[in-house]
Amino acid sequence: MKRREFLVVGGTLAASIALPARAAYPEKPVRMIIAFAPGGESDIGARLQQGVFRKKFGQEMVIESKPGAGGALAWSQLNTFPGDGYTVMGTNLPHIALQPLEGNVQYKTDDITNVHMYQYTPDAIIVRNESPFKTYQDLVKAAKEGQDKVTFAGSGTNSANHLAHTRLNRLMGTRTMYVPFKGTGDLVASVLGGHVSAAMSYNTLALSQKSKMRMLAVASERRLPGFPDVPTFRELGGDWVDGAYRGVGVPKSTPEDLRRKISDIFSEINKDPEFRQKMADGGFELIDITYDKMAAFMAERTKAYLEGAKLMGLAK
């Protein structure tokens, strides 16, 4: 432990002894900073938590949007906030693993102290209803024959979708083309209009476009309840369970007991039946990576992302 950290932790500990009221956390509104624009999946998730938080813990959870640089703007400021448990921040994987590799941002993956991961949206291949590709095998066949004629729309460059596409190419043994869009909303029109062959996106897109698009494969552990006919990549022969994970991070100076407490709070929210139902309706797969499991989880994910990043040419 460095001197400064020692002082910080020591100071907070002293303060916590002096103020026994801490046992009653939360005793005032908790600010949840979301690194993406309102209306996005991270924002929606937090807003659904907001209601349960109020109901269960009697305090407000105030959502503040700090969008910018694909989330990096907020994450690079995380450790500047007081570690008193009243400022927490939404964190996203693989973003916080990939962005530092890219080198444009001013934080490192280790700077983000994740205390809980509560849901993920698995990667998925989605085509429009009119598409000639009925199955994943059709797609592989066409990609092998036409190589770069098969195009995939995705959100962003060096992003989760980009990484997923790189993996897909390796899995299929092809060199299909990745066409980056600004966001998932932007690419929908291009997929529906047939300007690209498919989308490399998440199950949530397939869900919201259920009547106009179909999913060919999904990177979840097992088949999704809403899509019993869609095979997982595991079934198709790839070791691929991944997607966009969402969780909660705290400033580094937050003491251990508070980190645990916050983790417990979000685990608790995850158990709320109404919340579960709404998340399921939205296509969000709930997970429960608590603070104790976090180190192992992050190590495993980071290793997988590094591998993918090497394929993309991001990391050596």
Next chain:
Amino acid sequence: MDSSLLANLQLGFGVALAGTNILYCLIGVMLGTLIGVLPGIGPVATIAMLLPATFVLPPVSALIMLAGIYYGASYGGSTTAILVNLPGEVSSVVTCLDGYQMARQGHAGKALAIAAIGSFFAGTVATILVAAFAPPLAELALKFGPSDYFSLMVLGLIAAVVLAHGSLIKAVAMIVLGLLVGLIGTDVNSGIARYNFGLPELIDGVGIGPIAMGVFGFGEIIRNLEHGQKRDVFVKRVTGLMPTWTDLKMSFWPIVRGTTLGSMLGILPGGGPILGSFSAYTLEKKLAKDPSRFGKGAIEGVAAPESANNAAAQTSFVPLLTLGIPSNPVMALMIGAMIIHGIQPGPQIMTANPELFWGMIASMWVGNLLLVVLNLPMIGMWVKLLTLEYRFLYPAILLFCCIGVYSINNAWMDVLLAAGFGLIGYVFGKLDCEAAPLLLGFVLGPMMEENLRRALLLSRGDPAVFVTRPISATLLVIAALLLVIVLTPSVRKKREETFVEDV
């Protein structure tokens, strides 16, 4: 179709006129007007903050209210554009050109009234269009591929040249400058941050808010102040609160044409309302017998773009309601609101939640009616505001702008940027460089590059796509024609002007 349309509308109006829903619609448009009138406080920030408050409402009421905020704000934004040269929304930038001049000449009341009337007409027509043809219109929007978008942007930029009433070449230079400023930030295709000078705050580029507020608002305030005591009262003489019969006759066709253009362009995701208001203005200026009146307080220059942007604000719901595609940040937020309320947004919404779909459409018309009813009597009050001494008016505007710019992204950098653009705007004024073309270039620049590169990526670098795809080819032909029209008379006009000065 027809009888079912009537049945659907009946269902819709039943929902929209139900006691509480009409109340929420009213609250929505009132809030919207309020935040639209306060410079810089945009609908996105407001809706985001009010979203939790709508949790307790039934989903239909919540969405009706949110929609009301959206078009109420786009309406209120025009009020500040006319009164103090501050475009509340990008789409009201064009309204500044002639609306503010009318206000300076004491015709603020007329300008506001014609904006209200035009908007109501446009809102009515657009609502009917959405009700009757939403699905086929959405199909049409899907036909637009990257190359078609690029060509549409080219057309839009050429139209922007016409906005200028001074030197043509300077207007072109301003557009190019705007395109370049728009490229600041992360490049979508490579993920590289450009022109951000190492500042993380610029990785997403410069927002439209700081630019519009700086160049238009702050620049204008500095200009007004340098004249010192000559202008203790902003506008000395106010004439005619309401438009005369002649004004209405002059505005009729511009309103119709603006509505048509706005409705069409509003359907396209991305940039629809902006392109709509700009092109409506351009069209009027080209059709006018005496184009030189434009930029100096021509009533058509307010009527057409105002109708267009309101029509577009309504039809921009088409991609949202029929395809689940958000065409702007407000729409993205509404999708979020649907999910939170347990409604799955997307193409199935029309069949799965007909009362929501038709209720929202009907509420749009109700909302537009409420807006007119609310705002026509308020014109007198707004105009009174202008007779305030300027030394009290401008500090208030500055404070609202500061808070507004900050609240767009909760970013202090935006406030500094706005100040910087204020200085730039002042310099532009000194050098007779007009800011409106810059702003259009700024908005279209990133979309233009994105679609150009995407089109070439998909065609494997073959530029022929721009002429082989029918939509793209048509748009380019129109662009070329427009270019010819733009060039010829202005060359002649320029010569005449020089002549006058020589004498």
Next chain:
Amino acid sequence: MKHLIKNPRDFWAGVMFLAAGGLFAGIALTYKLGTAARMGPGFFPFFLGAILAGLGLAISISALRPKNAGPTVDKFHWGPIFWVLMPIIVFGVMLKILGMIVMGLMVVIVSSLGSEDFKLRPTVYLAVGLVIFCSLVFVGGLHLPIPLCPGFELFDKFAVCRA
């Protein structure tokens, strides 16, 4: 020099475009240019910058021709520039530290100094009135996350203060 420039407004506008275009194009060269078929991030801005510089040059040159003669550039008034922009900059930098109440009063009072008929008393009334209005409407009513008065827990109920 002076008599060579027949249209100073155009001339200096041209110089401005030339400089801006040169700057954008120059920086664009540090990004990958790519080819027309596979454009890199520098391609589009480089060409736009070059076009802007070219336009600027053309505008400046045409400003030298007698037949394009035009009015001089009006004097720059640094007073209003200072009194309008300075409070905005201070507002941006200090808002998070001092909060909207203090900064709001500052913006209104300082910017009022730019007016030649400044009077202290009505300006203070105006400032207080506007700050109350803004606090009630934006923070109280619309719940915008603007710090009102950081450091005072008292206000935490009213808004999340320590932004």
